[in-house]
Structure formats: structure tokens, C-alpha cells
Amino acid sequence: MSDPLRRARARTRILAAVAAGLTLCAGLGVRGVADGDVAKYTGDALYTVLLCTLVVLLAPRTRPPRAAAVALALSWAVECAQLTGVPDALAERGIVARLVLGSTFNAPDLLWYAVGAGLFLLICTVVPRPGGLRHS
Numbered sequence: 001m002s003d004p005l006r007r008a009r010a011r012t013r014i015l016a017a018v019a020a021g022l023t024l025c026a027g028l029g030v031r032g033v034a035d036g037d038v039a040k041y042t043g044d045a046l047y048t049v050l051l052c053t054l055v056v057l058l059a060p061r062t063r064p065p066r067a068a069a070v071a072l073a074l075s076w077a078v079e080c081a082q083l084t085g086v087p088d089a090l091a092e093r094g095i096v097a098r099l100v101l102g103s104t105f106n107a108p109d110l111l112w113y114a115v116g117a118g119l120f121l122l123i124c125t126v127v128p129r130p131g132g133l134r135h136s
Contacts, residue, residue: 012060015127020053041112048075048116049123064124068117075113079105 027046031039051071056062062070081087082105091098102109 009060013057016053016057016060020050020057023050023053041108041115044075044109044112045116045119048072048113049120051075052117052120064121068120071120072113072117075116076110078102079109079113 023046027043027050030042030046034042048068048071051074052064052067055067055070056064059067078087078101082102087097087101088103090101091103
């Protein structure tokens with residue numbers, strides 16, 4: 001792998017890590033200032049944005065549409081797993097499991113996860129990728 005490509009991937013990972021941190025802060029911030037449906041559904045969308053950034057962090061060559069699709073599939077899988085009761089049982093053991101896996105299936109969450117994936121794609125059109133890598 002060429003040195004410029006390696007540097008571009010390292011910059012992509014740094015940008016993804018910063019974006020993940022900012023997304024996490026935004027999610028916690030929304031919970032701090034809002035409640036009810038606003039906090040819940042904003043949190044759902046930001047959950048998928050966070051997963052998108054983690055996909056890019058782990059695989060920096062991943063293009064935004066693929067990162068969004070993977071994150072959306074993971075979000076939907078976690079939500080559908082809530083139908084089994086397993087996430088609810090795990091959530092009783094600790095706050096981290098509750099934050100990551102949730103506890104109760106809620107069909108509108110599926111839409112808000114898609115909104116989060118779309119938000120990630122919108123952000124990717126505004127923020128240039130390091131090293132001039134294209135988003136397509």
C-alpha cells in the first residue's frame with residue numbers, strides 16, 4: 001500500500017473517530033435537553049449515524065452508501081432482536097447493554113434508523129473525505 005493511501009486511511013479513521021465522539025455527545029446532549037418523542041427518535045437516528053461512523057472507523061475504504069447500508073441493517077437487526085426478549089434480559093444486567101441493544105421493539109424506530117442513515121449520507125456530501133477520496 002502506498003504511503004499517501006495509508007495516510008488517507010489514517011485520516012479517514014481519525015475523522016470517523018471524531019465523528020463518532022461528536023455523535024455520541026450529540027445523542028447524550030439531546031437526552032439532556034429534550035425528552036419524550038423528540039429525544040427518543042433523535043436518539044434512534046443518531047444511533048445509526050454512530051454505527052455508520054464505526055463502520056468507517058473499522059473499514060476506512062468503505063464508501064458512505066455501503067457504510068450507511070451496513071449501519072442501517074445492524075440497526076434494524078438490533079431492533080428486530082428486541083422481539084425475542086434477549087436484549088431486554090441483557091439490558092437488565094447493565095446500562096451499556098440497555099443503551100446499545102434497547103429493550104422493547106417499536107416499529108417507528110425502523111423509520112428513524114433510516115433517517116439516521118440518510119443524515120450520515122447528507123453529512124458525507126458536505127464533509128470532504130481525506131486525501132481526496134471520492135464518496136461514490
